[in-house]
Amino acid sequence: MSVLAARHVSKSYPGVRALADVSMELRENEILGLIGQNGSGKSTLLKIFTGVEQPTEGSLLLRGQQTIIRSPLAAAALGIGMVHQEQSLITNLTVAENIFFDKHALGKRYGFYNWRSLNKAAERQLAKLECEIPPDLKVEKLSFPERQLVEFAKVLAVEELIDDQLVILFDEPTSLLSPSEIEGLFRQIRRLKERASIVFVSHRMDEVLEISDRVHVMSNGENVAERTPSETDHKELYHLMVGSRRSEDYFLEERRRPTSAAPPRLETHRLSAPGAFKDVSFAIRQGEILALTGVAGSGAEEFCRALFGLEEGVTGKIIFNGKEHPVDARPSDLIAEGIGYVAAERKLEGVVTGRTIVDNIVLSFGSKLGKGLFIDRDREISSALHWIARLKVKTPNAAEYVERLSGGNQQKVSLAKWLLSENLQLLILDHPTRGLDPGAKADLFEAIRDLSDQGISILFVSETLEETLGMADTIVVMRDGQVSATFSDLFHAKPAPEAIVEAMV
Numbered sequence: 001m002s003v004l005a006a007r008h009v010s011k012s013y014p015g016v017r018a019l020a021d022v023s024m025e026l027r028e029n030e031i032l033g034l035i036g037q038n039g040s041g042k043s044t045l046l047k048i049f050t051g052v053e054q055p056t057e058g059s060l061l062l063r064g065q066q067t068i069i070r071s072p073l074a075a076a077a078l079g080i081g082m083v084h085q086e087q088s089l090i091t092n093l094t095v096a097e098n099i100f101f102d103k104h105a106l107g108k109r110y111g112f113y114n115w116r117s118l119n120k121a122a123e124r125q126l127a128k129l130e131c132e133i134p135p136d137l138k139v140e141k142l143s144f145p146e147r148q149l150v151e152f153a154k155v156l157a158v159e160e161l162i163d164d165q166l167v168i169l170f171d172e173p174t175s176l177l178s179p180s181e182i183e184g185l186f187r188q189i190r191r192l193k194e195r196a197s198i199v200f201v202s203h204r205m206d207e208v209l210e211i212s213d214r215v216h217v218m219s220n221g222e223n224v225a226e227r228t229p230s231e232t233d234h235k236e237l238y239h240l241m242v243g244s245r246r247s248e249d250y251f252l253e254e255r256r257r258p259t260s261a262a263p264p265r266l267e268t269h270r271l272s273a274p275g276a277f278k279d280v281s282f283a284i285r286q287g288e289i290l291a292l293t294g295v296a297g298s299g300a301e302e303f304c305r306a307l308f309g310l311e312e313g314v315t316g317k318i319i320f321n322g323k324e325h326p327v328d329a330r331p332s333d334l335i336a337e338g339i340g341y342v343a344a345e346r347k348l349e350g351v352v353t354g355r356t357i358v359d360n361i362v363l364s365f366g367s368k369l370g371k372g373l374f375i376d377r378d379r380e381i382s383s384a385l386h387w388i389a390r391l392k393v394k395t396p397n398a399a400e401y402v403e404r405l406s407g408g409n410q411q412k413v414s415l416a417k418w419l420l421s422e423n424l425q426l427l428i429l430d431h432p433t434r435g436l437d438p439g440a441k442a443d444l445f446e447a448i449r450d451l452s453d454q455g456i457s458i459l460f461v462s463e464t465l466e467e468t469l470g471m472a473d474t475i476v477v478m479r480d481g482q483v484s485a486t487f488s489d490l491f492h493a494k495p496a497p498e499a500i501v502e503a504m505v
């Protein structure tokens with residue numbers, strides 16, 4: 001039976017048709033996978049299902065009845081909840097307060113204005129997930145995966161409001177999780193399927209194929225195909241999403257080069273940051289692509305941040321182009337020297353909202369393209385446009401506000417701003433493919449190979465082992481804040497994945 005259905009739904013924003021005549025249904029006790037390129041309309045559809053946006057045309061049916069979902073609160077009352085990535089929680093409130101924040105009706109029913117009963121009710125939701133986070137803990141004390149479980153519990157609490165089955169929507173739930181955390185999440189999702197219908201959005205096709213009962217493919221705001229995992233595979237899904245572009249060698253491995261004898265671009269000697277990493281000595285050469293890898297808490301991300309002046313209390317030595325530079329240099333000085341950094345957390349550090357796409361791209365380097373004091377605006381804009389086209393940022397025009405782009409397209413903008421720099425010498429990328437669809441990833445990998453050919457060194461922390469092995473010339477593994485292994489010259493021999501994992505754990 002159909003639980004939730006969209007009938008001929010369209011959604012237009014000025015200049016953009018985010019959804020065009022989409023019909024789709026979610027059935028009882030099923031997991032429906034939703035995939036599509038960045039900007040294909042997946043989030044817009046979820047926003048319509050949760051009352052954040054209203055369709056321009058078409059209608060929604062809930063358990064066979066035509067329904068208007070006016071707001072997220074109204075959606076919750078109807079049993080429709082969205083598990084956001086951890087960012088939507090209020091960090092200075094407790095776990096229990098967050099879980100019941102938007103459920104005033106329950107407050108009246110159970111007398112939640114009493115802490116004990118609020119915490120007890122929260123505990124009950126967390127127990128459904130077999131998780132023992134104390135309900136009276138402030139959310140700021142939790143790790144990302146724990147915060148996501150709280151998001152999950154928040155949706156499950158809706159069960160106490162309604163007698164019908166829940167509809168739970170997941171928008172890229174795995175992007176911040178480690179493989180073992182993903183396994184845990186999948187266990188929970190499978191368990192919940194007994195009493196809920198689930199929509200699962202992800203760019204990771206292997207996950208979608210593993211967890212879904214059916215998969216819908218979206219392209220340009222349209223629902224272009226429906227498959228069951230048993231009748232399709234990666235290759236077909238890739239082609240349905242991206243079109244006919246190559247998928248076989250994503251990483252352009254034929255362009256990998258032997259280790260050069262070029263002098264190091266950057267070296268560190270016994271670099272340490274309290275509580276994050278200790279005595280890390282390493283070197284990256286001109287044009288080298290070096291992958292830094294490790295499990296959560298290995299210190300790899302903090303090490304990258306430290307190289308860009310974003311960590312406190314760093315000691316040791318950093319030598320850039322043969323010259324020592326202060327370990328407490330500010331990012332603005334490092335940018336001037338030719339170091340760029342793309343943060344994993346694009347919402348916090350990647351793009352500046354309230355500004356256009358072009359402004360975002362030229363923000364860091366614009367004035368450097370000009371001569372003396374004069375900014376060459378035409379040149380700025382044409383370089384920005386070049387990268388918008390090259391990375392295929394999906395937008396009606398470059399003067400659009402950056403917050404109107406889909407998540408993946410914002411990520412492309414945060415990358416493009418560094419690619420514009422004419423004196424870029426070292427680019428540090430923290431999880432650069434997070435949120436990118438498979439086609440966009442291939443474009444990014446190609447751009448990385450081009451930069452490396454131009455002698456720019458690339459240091460990256462990757463999303464997966466496959467990316468690390470596919471892109472790197474050298475792999476440095478970190479464990480508990482220290483370097484545990486280095487695999488050099490992948491041009492001649494690639495290490496076995498097991499050898500890397502062994503050094504990670």
Ligand SMILES: Nc1ncnc2c1ncn2[C@@H]1O[C@H](COP(=O)(O)OP(=O)(O)OP(=O)(O)O)[C@@H](O)[C@H]1O
Nearest residue numbers: 013018038039040041042043044404405406407408
């Ligand atoms: N508030 C808005 N104003 C204008 N355009 C918007 C707005 N919200 C979304 N869009 C546009 O609608 C289209 C679909 O965006 P949506 O966020 O649904 O894509 P998505 O499939 O979720 O992408 P991603 O995989 O990158 O998250 C995009 O072209 C986007 O720029």
